[in-house]
Amino acid sequence: MKYDHKSIEKKWQKVWDETGVFNATEDTNKKKFYALIEFPYPSGQGLHVGHPRPYTALDVVARKRRLNGYNVLYPIGWDAFGLPTENYAIKNHIHPEIVTEKNIARFKQQIKSLGISFDWSREINTTDPEYFKWTQWIFLQLLKHGLAYKKEMAVNWCTSCKCVLANEEVVNGVCERCSSEVVRKVKSQWMLKITAYAERLINDLDTVDYPERVKAQQRNWIGRSTGAEVDFDTTAGDKLTIYTTRPDTIFGATYMVISPEHPYLEKWKGLLKNNDEISEYQAMAARKSDFERTEGNKEKTGVRLEGVEAINPANGKNISIFISDYVLVSYGTGAIMAVPGHDTRDWEFAKKFGLPIIEVVKGGNIEEAAFTDCAAGVMVNSDFLSGMTVEDAKKAIVDYLTEKGIGHEKVNYKLRDWIFSRQRYWGEPIPVIHCPKCGIVPLKESDLPLKLPMVESYEPTDNGESPLANIADWVNVKCPCCGADAKRETDTMPQWAGSSWYFIRYMDPHNKEALAGKEALDYWKNVDWYNGGMEHTTLHLLYSRFWHKFLYDIGVVPTAEPYAKRTSHGMILGSNGEKMSKSRGNVVNPDEIVEEFGADTMRLYEMFIGDFEKAAPWQQNGVKGCRRFADRYFNLQEILIAGDKIRPELESAFHKTIKKVGYDIENLKFNTAIAALMALMNDIYAAGSINKEELRIFTILLNPFAPHITEEVYSANSLGKGLVAQAQWPEYDESKCKEDTVEIAVQINGKIKARINIAADSDNDTAISAAKADEKVAAELTGKTVIKEIYVKGKLVNIVAK
RNA sequence: GCCGGUGUGGUGGAAUAGGCAGACACAAGGGACUUAAAAUCCCUCGGACCACAAAUCCGUGCCGGUUCAAGUCCGGCCACCGGCACCA
Numbered sequence: 001m002k003y004d005h006k007s008i009e010k011k012w013q014k015v016w017d018e019t020g021v022f023n024a025t026e027d028t029n030k031k032k033f034y035a036l037i038e039f040p041y042p043s044g045q046g047l048h049v050g051h052p053r054p055y056t057a058l059d060v061v062a063r064k065r066r067l068n069g070y071n072v073l074y075p076i077g078w079d080a081f082g083l084p085t086e087n088y089a090i091k092n093h094i095h096p097e098i099v100t101e102k103n104i105a106r107f108k109q110q111i112k113s114l115g116i117s118f119d120w121s122r123e124i125n126t127t128d129p130e131y132f133k134w135t136q137w138i139f140l141q142l143l144k145h146g147l148a149y150k151k152e153m154a155v156n157w158c159t160s161c162k163c164v165l166a167n168e169e170v171v172n173g174v175c176e177r178c179s180s181e182v183v184r185k186v187k188s189q190w191m192l193k194i195t196a197y198a199e200r201l202i203n204d205l206d207t208v209d210y211p212e213r214v215k216a217q218q219r220n221w222i223g224r225s226t227g228a229e230v231d232f233d234t235t236a237g238d239k240l241t242i243y244t245t246r247p248d249t250i251f252g253a254t255y256m257v258i259s260p261e262h263p264y265l266e267k268w269k270g271l272l273k274n275n276d277e278i279s280e281y282q283a284m285a286a287r288k289s290d291f292e293r294t295e296g297n298k299e300k301t302g303v304r305l306e307g308v309e310a311i312n313p314a315n316g317k318n319i320s321i322f323i324s325d326y327v328l329v330s331y332g333t334g335a336i337m338a339v340p341g342h343d344t345r346d347w348e349f350a351k352k353f354g355l356p357i358i359e360v361v362k363g364g365n366i367e368e369a370a371f372t373d374c375a376a377g378v379m380v381n382s383d384f385l386s387g388m389t390v391e392d393a394k395k396a397i398v399d400y401l402t403e404k405g406i407g408h409e410k411v412n413y414k415l416r417d418w419i420f421s422r423q424r425y426w427g428e429p430i431p432v433i434h435c436p437k438c439g440i441v442p443l444k445e446s447d448l449p450l451k452l453p454m455v456e457s458y459e460p461t462d463n464g465e466s467p468l469a470n471i472a473d474w475v476n477v478k479c480p481c482c483g484a485d486a487k488r489e490t491d492t493m494p495q496w497a498g499s500s501w502y503f504i505r506y507m508d509p510h511n512k513e514a515l516a517g518k519e520a521l522d523y524w525k526n527v528d529w530y531n532g533g534m535e536h537t538t539l540h541l542l543y544s545r546f547w548h549k550f551l552y553d554i555g556v557v558p559t560a561e562p563y564a565k566r567t568s569h570g571m572i573l574g575s576n577g578e579k580m581s582k583s584r585g586n587v588v589n590p591d592e593i594v595e596e597f598g599a600d601t602m603r604l605y606e607m608f609i610g611d612f613e614k615a616a617p618w619q620q621n622g623v624k625g626c627r628r629f630a631d632r633y634f635n636l637q638e639i640l641i642a643g644d645k646i647r648p649e650l651e652s653a654f655h656k657t658i659k660k661v662g663y664d665i666e667n668l669k670f671n672t673a674i675a676a677l678m679a680l681m682n683d684i685y686a687a688g689s690i691n692k693e694e695l696r697i698f699t700i701l702l703n704p705f706a707p708h709i710t711e712e713v714y715s716a717n718s719l720g721k722g723l724v725a726q727a728q729w730p731e732y733d734e735s736k737c738k739e740d741t742v743e744i745a746v747q748i749n750g751k752i753k754a755r756i757n758i759a760a761d762s763d764n765d766t767a768i769s770a771a772k773a774d775e776k777v778a779a780e781l782t783g784k785t786v787i788k789e790i791y792v793k794g795k796l797v798n799i800v801a802k
Numbered sequence: 803g804c805c806g807g808u809g810u811g812g813u814g815g816a817a818u819a820g821g822c823a824g825a826c827a828c829a830a831g832g833g834a835c836u837u838a839a840a841a842u843c844c845c846u847c848g849g850a851c852c853a854c855a856a857a858u859c860c861g862u863g864c865c866g867g868u869u870c871a872a873g874u875c876c877g878g879c880c881a882c883c884g885g886c887a888c889c890a
Contacts, residue, residue, distance in 0.1 A: 213806050220805055223889070244890060257890090300888090326888045336890045344803085345888055414889050534806095534884070571884095608827075610815055614807090615883080619814065621828050629827085631842095663818085672816065675826035682826090745822040750871050752822060788870055795821050800870045 003634035005598025009708045013115055021724045022066075022074070022117040028523050030071035035062045036503055036563075038532035038540070039077045039124075041495075042103035044088055047110045048580055049588045049606070049618055050572040054531045056606045057569065057670060059116045061529065063704035064665050066117075067729040073524060074117060075506040077124035078104050082495045086426035090459055096426045097454075100127055110591060115599045115707050122509045126498030131505065132428045133449035134515045135497050138547065140431060140442050141554060147193040150440070153419060155464075157185035162462035164423040184286065187464060190430060190491060192418040194546045198222050199411075200560075201545055209565040211613075214537050221538040223414025228398050229333065230407035232256065233311045234321070236271050238264060240310055243332030243412055246339065247401065248393035250314040251382040252360035253337035254350070256321045257302065260285040261329040273306040278323060285325045300326060300349040312337075313406050314397075315383065324349065332412055341366045342374060361390060418543065420493060425458035425467040427492030435479035435486040444480060450488075466490040499540055500547040503527050503562060515551075521558055530563040533571075541566070567668055570614040572606075577617045588618050600706035601627040607670035607705055629678055630709055633702065636681075636690050637713060643691025651736055653683045654697060658732035661701050670705075677702055696720060697730045745796040746771040748780050764791050771797040 016022060035058045040051060062074040080100045089096040104125065111118070124131055142148040156165040160180030164187070175182055194201075202222050205215045227245035234240050240256065258264065260282045269275055281303045302324030309318045326345055327336055340350035340357040347370035350357050357366055362380045364371020371377075379385045384400075385393040401407030421430070431443035431450045443450055453474040458467040468490040469475060479486040501515065507524040508516035532541070548562035573579060574586025581587065593602045604626040610616035646654050657680045664673035680698065684690050690698070696719040703710040703723055714723045721727075738760055744767070746754040754776045758767055768789050771777055777799070784801040791797050 216806060217885070220886075246890080328889065331889045343890070345890080616814070619828070622814065625827050675816070678826055747871075755822075790870060792821050798870055
């Protein structure tokens with residue numbers, strides 16, 4: 001009989017669908033296991049072979065855990081709000097809801113053809129009002145707790161499209177669509193105070209099991225630094241507060257720099273003699289897009305303030321103040337003390353403007369470059385700090401400043417608050433009303449969900465407002481407080497909103513009273529294993545941790561962290577080693593692979609392709625190899641014999657493989673798990689036959705990777721009552737994993753001279769004498785003095801001789 | 803520039819804790835079966851030396867070190883990939 005993947009896969013997918021075997025239960029007596037993949041954005045292009053890699057990987061884990069007796073929750077849904085859909089809808093005059101529906105249908109059909117054991121009864125969709133009702137509800141809680149606020153912010157504004165652009169729509173400083181100039185425009189935006197959680201977001205990384213590289217990226221992104229805030233007196237009378245991480249270098253501060261947006265510039269207008277020059281510089285900085293300000297010429301620019309000077313509080317000397325765009329308003333206090341001797345940017349600036357450079361830490365050559373790597377250095381030219389180490393000087397100066405009341409220790413974060421407004425149609429409406437009398441009035445929770453108006457035109461307005469602003473009968477409402485004429489907020493939420501809590505909804509997706517019921521939350525608690533892409537490490541992963549902590553604080557969820565364990569997959573590249581993309585023409589569609597080779601082969605190849613955590617190029621020939629493996633597995637049925645015990649000659653091979661496959665699956669080493677199964681199969685074919693018990697075990701081990709073909713073989717040969725529902729993951733016996741005799745290498749002075757077979761449990765003396773008894777070794781040793789003998793059990797003997 | 807990661811045969815990749823480098827595949831070459839091809843099965847497959855083999859030597863990006871023993875550890879470089887980018 002030939003292996004016919006089409007009929008087998010169709011047959012079992014239907015059975016699984018009808019019986020709902022993969023649906024999680026609420027059986028709280030069972031151990032729970034919650035596996036999660038990042039739910040897809042249903043784009044118009046459909047799946048490419050990169051999508052199934054994480055889905056298959058956690059499917060392998062989920063299927064194995066079910067065979068281990070766990071109650072497994074492995075859900076899927078759709079992160080369906082977003083720009084591409086809206087843009088496609090505008091272009092083709094189809095409502096985004098219809099586009100979304102169509103895209104989801106296609107994604108669903110494609111994913112289902114792969115036989116992933118998702119619990120489809122819990123499917124969610126972020127654009128479903130029954131879902132986003134709760135996204136809006138969370139926003140109202142944030143607002144209530146003072147974590148949502150409005151702020152004037154610069155946004156990207158396309159001068160031709162007359163609309164606000166997301167950062168990713170700005171390519172090389174111009175609009176992605178029309179290539180027109182993009183400028184910064186100030187708009188009032190909703191912000192979420194993620195910075196209030198910065199400290200906990202860093203500290204709690206110690207409580208979760210994430211790869212070190214993920215933790216490091218989050219820590220760097222949050223960017224905690226400990227320094228000091230110091231007040232500098234000015235000749236204008238105002239105190240100018242700066243932030244520095246190097247208060248120890250204060251005696252080397254020879255000038256100051258404030259950002260072009262600093263409020264004192266307005267205040268000091270009357271005192272300044274070069275206001276025109278300053279205004280010009282301010283205008284230039286404002287005109288620059290983010291791109292120009294960062295990617296452009298790094299040559300330092302700036303203007304000296306004429307008429308106001310500062311006084312260095314350490315030595316009482318007058319120093320100049322400059323404005324320069326290398327100092328950012330958004331970080332610290334928007335002002336710095338410049339220490340050109342020990343800061344690269346300050347050094348460059350000082351060189352250009354001919355400012356004094358003073359060495360305050362010994363060890364570098366400040367004529368050549370700033371000496372920044374000076375943590376181990378000793379202070380000089382610094383009055384009472386001179387002679388101290390940098391570390392001691394930091395403490396001493398902070399104590400001094402604190403005592404004098406002109407400074408104190410201060411922790412700063414690079415992390416900024418989350419810009420939560422989007423001037424778009426296809427997103428969750430922000431559920432507040434603007435009343436001329438009452439101000440910002442939140443919608444009543446009972447009025448949620450606030451749905452999007454179903455209209456023909458949702459094109460961008462030309463004044464930077466959301467398309468919703470044009471829809472009069474939606475925008476104009478009565479104030480829920482005072483009844484006066486009021487207007488709805490027209491901004492919508494970013495795509496990150498719906499994905500910041502979706503894993504909670506999966507626990508109880510149909511609940512009408514809450515995000516999820518208490519019982520479900522108490523049982524499922526948090527995600528046990530979350531796999532996703534490295535590209536989501538700093539945004540999605542951080543945002544969702546923030547929301548979860550907030551929900552924990554207000555008593556909604558039972559754990560402080562949403563994900564106990566995080567893993568990350570590598571990308572699947574095109575066969576040319578480049579990222580798969582339509583424009584490069586190297587996209588592989590999984591449908592074709594499933595059609596020609598079958599879903600099981602597709603899954604095997606996805607897992608065999610290489611180290612799961614690294615990128616790997618797609619190679620069609622590799623697919624053929626996996627199909628060959630599936631064929632060889634199917635053909636085992638032709639050499640099947642009776643027998644209800646593993647035969648002695650295969651015993652250790654089987655036990656070793658059971659151990660390895662189980663270990664590898666739990667440790668993301670899917671490629672070597674499959675390699676081990678291939679090797680075992682080679683052993684079986686070498687033995688000439690396989691008995692029923694051996695086939696049963698092999699089938700269960702292979703099942704997580706190739707679920708359809710194994711179900712078929714299991715059922716056709718009556719190996720048990722039903723693989724998915726009844727079978728148990730096989731146990732291995734440690735004592736049977738070992739061979740009785742092993743071949744070990746014999747080295748002389750580290751070079752291999754012979755290989756000998758000895759009993760696996762040989763002791764030191766036995767092994768070494770056996771090694772010396774070898775003819776070759778004996779010959780090599782003649783006339784030499786043995787200095788040292790090393791025996792590593794089961795591996796080698798090394799004899800050091802002269 | 804900073805942070806993180808990666809460099810192993812013709813290719814994808816193996817090598818739990820410093821212990822036989824190249825598992826498992828792919829491709830290639832040879833053979834069997836076949837009228838023939840495909841499929842399948844068997845053999846070879848890092849390099850140098852060599853008629854062949856044995857033996858020997860070289861070999862995990864580069865240079866150096868530690869060790870009886872280094873792909874693995876340490877120091878110094880180089881290249882590539884990803885992220886961030888004037889964060890005081």
